[in-house]
Amino acid sequence: MRRGCVELFEVAEAGAGPYGVAVGPDGGVWFTLVHTGEIGRLAADGTVERFGLGAPECGPAVITAGPDGALWFSRMRDHRIGRITVDGTATSYALPTEDAGPYGIAAGPDGALWFTELNAGRIGRITVAGEVTEFPLPLAGAFPSLVTAGPDGALWCTLNQADAVARITVDGRVTVHGLPTGGTAPVGITAGTDGALWYVGIGGGLVGRITVDGEVTEYPLVDRAARPHAIAAGPDGRLWFTEWGAGRIGVLGPDGRLGGHPLPGGGAEPHGIAVAPDGTVYAALERGQLARLDGAPGQG
DSSP states (O other): OEETTEEEEEOSOTTSOEEEEEEOTTSOEEEEETTTTEEEEEOTTSOEEEEEOSOTTSOEEEEEEOTTSSEEEEETTTTEEEEEOTTSOEEEEEOSSTTOOEEEEEEOTTSSEEEEETTTTEEEEEOTTOOEEEEEOSSTTOOEEEEEEOTTSSEEEEEGGGTEEEEEOTTOOEEEEEOSSTTOOEEEEEEOTTSSEEEEETTTTEEEEEOTTOOEEEEEOSSTTSOEEEEEEOTTSOEEEEETTTTEEEEEOTTSOEEEEEOSSSOOOEEEEEEOTTSOEEEEETTTEEEEEOOSTTOO
């Protein structure tokens, strides 16, 4: 179904909860169904496949393309890291910390996957063979959320309850950068094409830019109650983000101009977002859909 420049795909029944989204090495768009314990795939022709994980309550959340040609994802409710091949074969690995609450996950520069542990306040690393190492954060109760590989060979993650962003080297050294606006509550983070990191503050209603030296610039949204959740960089330097509270896909251009695309209908609740190499933008909508929009230059 196409509405304006936004095309909607029905991928699950109401209540299944599309949450994380990633473009796979096979060209498919892979997504998590957080409430039914499944991973889905949307093909270019609109065909949808769903793969059960054998644990309906496992809570698959964030998904990313791995260095091994598979997709990797967090299972935040049964405290495991999952892997699924492009033919739908799924495996998972238990974490050593009980009740860790894994959430964000991203491929690192070292050929491993890096993830956050919401409940335990740690950053984890898992090799493609399933070997796990955990690194504690220096702030208790920081609630590490999403994570991304930075342009400096380190990993960067948001600390939602500490109003901060953390940098962690591949050997586990952590530096914390406080953010200037109290109540920012950052969640999403991505590496931009400009050599900086970009994050969104679900509490502060803003997009922020942080250099590898820790210098921060903020871009407040017109709707400070939009609750921006996840952010992804396009190949042309634009930043695309979900406005969970407003039912929109937002965009910030390299010139600092903000724009957006309302999602038709109520209750969209956009969460995860991903940008394909050709600039096409995909977002996971809690109500059971994926949104696709043309992110080519001049659109948005």
